[in-house]
Amino acid sequence: MTETHQTLSSNKRRPDKPAAPRFPTLADLLRSAYDGKRKRITIARTDIESMQSGPVPEGELREELLRLASSDCTLERSRELLLLGVEKLGRHPLAAKLRHFVGDVLRRHPAYQLPTLDGVFENKPEAAPIDVAVKAVTGQAFAQIRWPDGFPPLKKIQIETLRYTAGHCLLIWLRETRGIPLDRILYMLHTCCWAAPEGRTGSDATHLRILMSSRDRKALGVVFSSLEKKANEKSREVAAARETEERARLRVERTQASLDEANRLLESEISRTAALEAQLHRERREYEDQKAHMRSDYEELRGRVLHRLRQELTLLDEGLHALRKQPPKVHVMEDHAERAVDGLRKEIARIKGEAE
Amino acid sequence: MSIVGFDFGTTNSLISIVRGDRTINFLDDEQRPIPSVVCYEGARKIIGREAKDRLAGAGLGVQGNAVRSPKTLLGRDSVFIEGVERHPVDIVADVVRHIVEVAQAGRRGVDLQKISGAVVTIPVDMHGYRRRALRDAFRLAGLNIVQFVHEPLAALYGYFRQDFVAMLRRYDRKLLLVFDWGGGTLDLTICRPIGDMVVQIMNDGTDEVGGDVFDENILNRLVQQVCTMRGLAASAEIQPGARARLLDRCERAKIDLSARERSQVYVGGYFRGTKDDDFDYPLNREELEEVVKPLLDKGFERITQILDNAGYTPEQVALCIATGGMSNMPAVKRRLHEIFGPARVQIPGATATLIAEGAAWIASDDARLRLAKNVELVLARNSYLPLVKAGTIMPREGELQRENFHLYCTDPRDGIAKFQICAPKRPGRQVMPGDPRTHLENLTVRVDSLARPFQERLELAVSINDDLILEAHARALNMKDEDRCEVHNLEFGVAFPTWNPVDGDMVDDGNTLATDPHEKGALSLRANVADREDLSLVPGELLYRHNPGYFDRRLSPPAHQDSERLYYLPCSLCGLASHDPRCHCASLLPQANRRPDEQARGL
Numbered sequence: 001m002t003e004t005h006q007t008l009s010s011n012k013r014r015p016d017k018p019a020a021p022r023f024p025t026l027a028d029l030l031r032s033a034y035d036g037k038r039k040r041i042t043i044a045r046t047d048i049e050s051m052q053s054g055p056v057p058e059g060e061l062r063e064e065l066l067r068l069a070s071s072d073c074t075l076e077r078s079r080e081l082l083l084l085g086v087e088k089l090g091r092h093p094l095a096a097k098l099r100h101f102v103g104d105v106l107r108r109h110p111a112y113q114l115p116t117l118d119g120v121f122e123n124k125p126e127a128a129p130i131d132v133a134v135k136a137v138t139g140q141a142f143a144q145i146r147w148p149d150g151f152p153p154l155k156k157i158q159i160e161t162l163r164y165t166a167g168h169c170l171l172i173w174l175r176e177t178r179g180i181p182l183d184r185i186l187y188m189l190h191t192c193c194w195a196a197p198e199g200r201t202g203s204d205a206t207h208l209r210i211l212m213s214s215r216d217r218k219a220l221g222v223v224f225s226s227l228e229k230k231a232n233e234k235s236r237e238v239a240a241a242r243e244t245e246e247r248a249r250l251r252v253e254r255t256q257a258s259l260d261e262a263n264r265l266l267e268s269e270i271s272r273t274a275a276l277e278a279q280l281h282r283e284r285r286e287y288e289d290q291k292a293h294m295r296s297d298y299e300e301l302r303g304r305v306l307h308r309l310r311q312e313l314t315l316l317d318e319g320l321h322a323l324r325k326q327p328p329k330v331h332v333m334e335d336h337a338e339r340a341v342d343g344l345r346k347e348i349a350r351i352k353g354e355a356e
Numbered sequence: 357m358s359i360v361g362f363d364f365g366t367t368n369s370l371i372s373i374v375r376g377d378r379t380i381n382f383l384d385d386e387q388r389p390i391p392s393v394v395c396y397e398g399a400r401k402i403i404g405r406e407a408k409d410r411l412a413g414a415g416l417g418v419q420g421n422a423v424r425s426p427k428t429l430l431g432r433d434s435v436f437i438e439g440v441e442r443h444p445v446d447i448v449a450d451v452v453r454h455i456v457e458v459a460q461a462g463r464r465g466v467d468l469q470k471i472s473g474a475v476v477t478i479p480v481d482m483h484g485y486r487r488r489a490l491r492d493a494f495r496l497a498g499l500n501i502v503q504f505v506h507e508p509l510a511a512l513y514g515y516f517r518q519d520f521v522a523m524l525r526r527y528d529r530k531l532l533l534v535f536d537w538g539g540g541t542l543d544l545t546i547c548r549p550i551g552d553m554v555v556q557i558m559n560d561g562t563d564e565v566g567g568d569v570f571d572e573n574i575l576n577r578l579v580q581q582v583c584t585m586r587g588l589a590a591s592a593e594i595q596p597g598a599r600a601r602l603l604d605r606c607e608r609a610k611i612d613l614s615a616r617e618r619s620q621v622y623v624g625g626y627f628r629g630t631k632d633d634d635f636d637y638p639l640n641r642e643e644l645e646e647v648v649k650p651l652l653d654k655g656f657e658r659i660t661q662i663l664d665n666a667g668y669t670p671e672q673v674a675l676c677i678a679t680g681g682m683s684n685m686p687a688v689k690r691r692l693h694e695i696f697g698p699a700r701v702q703i704p705g706a707t708a709t710l711i712a713e714g715a716a717w718i719a720s721d722d723a724r725l726r727l728a729k730n731v732e733l734v735l736a737r738n739s740y741l742p743l744v745k746a747g748t749i750m751p752r753e754g755e756l757q758r759e760n761f762h763l764y765c766t767d768p769r770d771g772i773a774k775f776q777i778c779a780p781k782r783p784g785r786q787v788m789p790g791d792p793r794t795h796l797e798n799l800t801v802r803v804d805s806l807a808r809p810f811q812e813r814l815e816l817a818v819s820i821n822d823d824l825i826l827e828a829h830a831r832a833l834n835m836k837d838e839d840r841c842e843v844h845n846l847e848f849g850v851a852f853p854t855w856n857p858v859d860g861d862m863v864d865d866g867n868t869l870a871t872d873p874h875e876k877g878a879l880s881l882r883a884n885v886a887d888r889e890d891l892s893l894v895p896g897e898l899l900y901r902h903n904p905g906y907f908d909r910r911l912s913p914p915a916h917q918d919s920e921r922l923y924y925l926p927c928s929l930c931g932l933a934s935h936d937p938r939c940h941c942a943s944l945l946p947q948a949n950r951r952p953d954e955q956a957r958g959l
Binding site for chain 1: 375376377378380381383384385386387388462463464466467608612615616618619620622623624634636638
């Protein structure tokens with residue numbers, strides 16, 4: 001439940017006849033905030049309802065209010081209005097109207113006239129990051145700010161107040177418009193406002209004194225509880241991360257083992273495949289070689305037999321030719337036939353010998 | 357792509373290739389090598405067996421329109437074949453192309469992948485210019501010669517390759533005689549296995565006793581006998597082509613007489629214009645051996661002569677390997693058995709194909725030839741400068757081994773510097789100065805006879821090209837004279853593919869320079885390195901170019917460097933060369949630097 005709802009529910013316990021609103025219009029609230037003596041403002045439900053139904057300050061009235069607001073050199077009232085909007089109005093439409101007005105006040109304030117802040121209020125994409133913008137605002141030389149004519153120079157304490165309120169206002173504005181979380185606001189408050197300058201950290205005794213003499217216990221409590229909450233959260237996250245890490249480590253080990261096993265298997269399979277491929281290649285080549293040699297052997301045998309047959313045929317042919325002569329040359333036929341027979345016998349013996 | 361072994365023989369040629377652990381020989385349809393014969397009939401070329409059948413004679417070279425063994429014509433500018441001028445390189449290219457085509461077109465052609473090159477065998481005495489022409493012919497035929505190898509060495513490699521580990525172990529450092537007695541030539545080589553290599557010790561070759569000469573002699577004898585018996589004139593007319601048929605019958609009778617005592621040589625229709633036109637003669641073995649005896653004697657004389665020249669006796673030969681067609685002749689076998697004993701004579705079964713098979717194995721094993729012996733330069737007082745060391749890997753196609761030597765002339769009085777190139781008879785690097793040498797070539801260049809010793813500088817460039825030819829080029833730098841020579845009869849070694857390193861004595865460490873022998877030499881090595889920075893070691897003319905102040909007289913430069921400078925530079929006064937007799941300006945020099953003739957003239 002938001003704070004606005006709590007406020008509304010608490011209002012229910014009041015008497016039935018509501019009192020007349022203190023701030024019938026938003027202009028009244030603003031005038032009261034910037035003109036009144038009290039810096040802290042409270043509004044009731046009736047005020048909100050009245051302001052909601054009332055007109056929004058525009059034109060001359062708005063300009064008058066802005067002129068009035070320009071007297072808030074230290075921006076304390078503007079911060080109050082912004083905080084009021086956050087506390088009491090929440091997401092009420094009136095909060096946007098109030099924020100819109102305070103935004104105009106801030107834009108006109110000399111503390112926000114830095115080039116770094118261009119587009120920050122308008123939330124433009126090319127605008128500087130939030131950290132940079134807040135650091136630029138809080139880190140600027142406030143003593144050298146040129147105030148409009150008629151405004152007396154700020155005292156040292158006012159300057160110091162302005163340094164913080166300017167940062168606060170920007171942070172509240174950014175929270176409302178960009179929804180930055182509380183821990184981030186805390187971080188930026190620490191870095192831009194609270195942190196001691198470098199080299200001036202002080203001793204434990206000094207820190208103890210500062211802590212003990214601090215009067216803003218609520219703020220400290222908020223900060224500490226926030227930090228504690230965050231630390232607890234981080235501790236839980238660390239514990240969870242450690243568990244996850246352990247589980248992941250175990251899983252990695254198991255995966256690594258199975259991967260190693262798979263790699264071993266793969267390597268053995270690759271080497272087996274390579275060996276098989278080499279063997280296949282070798283056997284294929286051997287087969288090809290064997291085939292070539294068998295073909296060659298066949299050709300050799302065929303050629304040799306052919307050569308022998310042709311030679312013996314020539315001899316027998318010539319012998320026949322001699323036999324047909326008148327008178328027949330029997331001795332030639334006899335010689336050639338013997339040689340042919342010898343040659344054929346020799347070839348047969350050779351083939352038989354090779355076969356054996 | 358494969359590299360084949362190519363036996364481009366005088367009478368027959370053959371391609372062989374290694375597949376697996378055996379060779380495949382690309383023979384013709386009747387398992388015979390392809391005759392190296394080409395016949396030109398107009399524009400038609402007939403090559404191989406068909407061309408050989410037309411030959412009427414057994415001689416080599418041009419016969420009518422045919423050329424037998426065109427390899428023998430290489431080196432000539434051109435030959436005329438029936439009036440047509442042809443270049444021997446083109447003729448050889450025709451034969452080579454035909455042999456490749458026959459091999460690829462045959463039934464075994466599927467086993468002959470695309471040929472990327474060939475290891476080609478050559479006779480041991482083939483001259484350099486003929487090798488170059490042979491390489492050109494192969495290139496013209498579309499085949500690159502990766503490496504030449506001597507025919508007997510290829511035969512030995514092929515014979516050993518079947519079981520080379522056992523053979524190398526058995527014949528380690530023993531003497532081997534290998535001869536290739538083929539149809540055209542007798543090639544001999546004495547080898548010795550050293551480690552994993554076989555190295556040649558000495559080579560010899562002749563084309564006077566080839567197998568074809570035997571056939572020709574037998575034919576002539578038979579014709580003479582028949583004409584005498586029948587009372588015919590020796591010039592009796594014969595039928596066309598009859599002589600070719602008779603030559604074929606003589607060859608057949610020669611083969612048959614290895615198993616028979618008698619063989620009838622018969623050619624029907626041989627004579628023209630006679631009553632009995634047949635040629636009929638009973639040839640017996642005794643008569644055949646009587647006919648071939650002079651040729652056999654001549655051939656065996658070469659065998660004994662090469663052993664004598666190498667300083668060995670037949671008893672020292674551990675193995676005699678006989679290849680070539682003539683090795684199967686009974687008379688040859690008998691004579692070999694008489695000389696070496698049957699146990700030491702090996703006649704392989706495949707005598708016709710062994711050389712091509714050896715070349716194919718050399719190609720398959722990627723075996724590189726190495727120089728078997730140092731090639732040396734004779735220096736003064738008989739010391740030797742190794743120009744190319746034994747074991748140097750021989751260049752392959754497109755490669756060249758080159759080395760330059762810078763030398764001095766020690767005794768220029770006769771005006772000639774003499775370079776004698778020799779090789780020791782002993783293979784290997786470790787050669788003693790007293791070992792016998794074989795003289796290879798001489799080179800002479802003119803030098804200034806008046807120059808002092810060591811003053812005339814000489815350059816000797818030695819190179820070995822992919823044709824296995826050693827070229828030496830000598831130059832005299834001062835006289836601008838030069839001389840060249842080629843050495844083609846070198847001996848080589850070839851290593852078998854074993855895991856053992858090559859014998860240390862044959863290892864090529866890439867350093868062919870010898871130690872400084874200038875103390876003894878008529879030509880001495882001019883070293884150009886020094887171990888210290890001493891300007892007095894720099895040649896004077898070179899030093900003057902870089903540091904003229906060094907020769908300032910007041911600094912007393914070393915006389916020898918001053919003299920060198922003046923010798924190599926033209927005279928600064930007259931512009932003539934310093935050794936020119938017309939230059940008298942040398943009188944300006946100190947007395948010690950004057951030449952003797954100038955001193956004699958009192959200049």
